[in-house]
Amino acid sequence: MLQMPDQHIKEVVNKYISLSFSVNKIGEALVKEQLDCDLTSEQHYMLRYIYQNHSCTSSELADVFSVKKSAITAIITRLWTKGFIQRTRDENDRRVVYLTLTDKGNELYLETEARIHKLVESIITKFDQQEIEMFIQSYEKLYSVLLETKKNQMED
C-alpha cells in the first residue's frame, strides 16, 4: 500500500463519492426500466437472492440487505400475496421459515433477469476484456474491505 499526499487522497475520496452516487442513481434507473410492472427493484433483488440460494430465511435476507427483519417481512409478504414466494416452516426448529420461489416466481425472475443481463452486457462490452477483469478484481476487493468494515462496526 503506497502513501499518497493528503491533498491527493482527499481528491480521490471526493471523486469516488461523486462517482458511486452517480453510477448508482443512473444504474438503478436503468434497471428499473427493465422490470416487469408489478415488481420493484428491491423485490427483484429478493427474488434473485432466493433463486440463487434456492431457499433462505428472513434473518439471512435482513443481513444481506442490511435492513431490519420487519422490513423483510413487508417485502416478502407483498411477494407472497402476488404468488411469487412460498413460506415453509422448519420441522426441527419451528421458529424458522424457509422462503422459496413458486413456479410463477421462478418464471418471472428468469424473464426479468434476462432483460437486466442484456442491459448490463451492452454496457460491459463497451470495455475491453482486460479492463473489465481488473475492474471486477478491484470491485471484489472493495467488497471484502466493506464486509470487514461492517463486521468491525457491528462490534460497537
Next chain:
Amino acid sequence: MLQMPDQHIKEVVNKYISLSFSVNKIGEALVKEQLDCDLTSEQHYMLRYIYQNHSCTSSELADVFSVKKSAITAIITRLWTKGFIQRTRDENDRRVVYLTLTDKGNELYLETEARIHKLVESIITKFDQQEIEMFIQSYEKLYSVLLETKKNQMED
C-alpha cells in the same frame, strides 16, 4: 474492444450484478451510520449537490437523482422545514426557484461530510495508489457509458 466467448461474458455480467448489489447495500449502510440523526441518505446527497453547485433548481435535482420533480419537492420541503435550505424565486423567470443552503444547512453538511470522508478514506487507503487510480478511471468510463445509455433510453 476485445471479444470474449459468450459463456465468459455471462459470468462477468453475473459477477458485476452481484458485486454492485452487495457493494451498494453495505456501502449505503455504512454511510447511514455516519449521518446525523435528523438526516437521511437522500437528504444528505441533496445537501451535497446544492453545496457543490452553490445553487440549483428542482428540475436539475430531478434529473441528477433520476426521479420525478414531485419527489424532489417532498425532500426539499422536509429540509426546508428543518431550516437547512432556502428557496429563492428568480426575478427574471418567476417560475424558477433557486435552492441554496442556509448557514445551518452548510454547517450540518460539512460536519456530516467530514465523517463520510473519513469512512471512505479508511476504505480507499486499503488499496495501493495505482489500483485506485485505475479503478476510478474505469468507474468514470462506466459513468459516461451509463450516461449515454440513459440518453438513448430517453429517446424512446
Next chain:
DNA sequence: GTAGATAGTTAAACAGTTGAACAATTAAAT
C-alpha cells in the same frame, strides 16, 4: 393575445424502513 411549453406544487396511493411490542419456540442456567 392566445396556445402551448415549462417550473414547481399538491394530494392520493403505495413501497420501503425503523422501532417497539409481541408470540412462538428453542437454548442455557442452575
Next chain:
DNA sequence: ATTTAATTGTTCAACTGTTTAACTATCTAC
C-alpha cells in the same frame, strides 16, 4: 425440570421516498 435467555419472525404506527395526475403560475412563440 423449571425458570430464564436468546432467537425467529410478525404486527403496528410512524415516517421517508416515489409516482401519477391534476393544478397554478409563468414564460415563449406564433
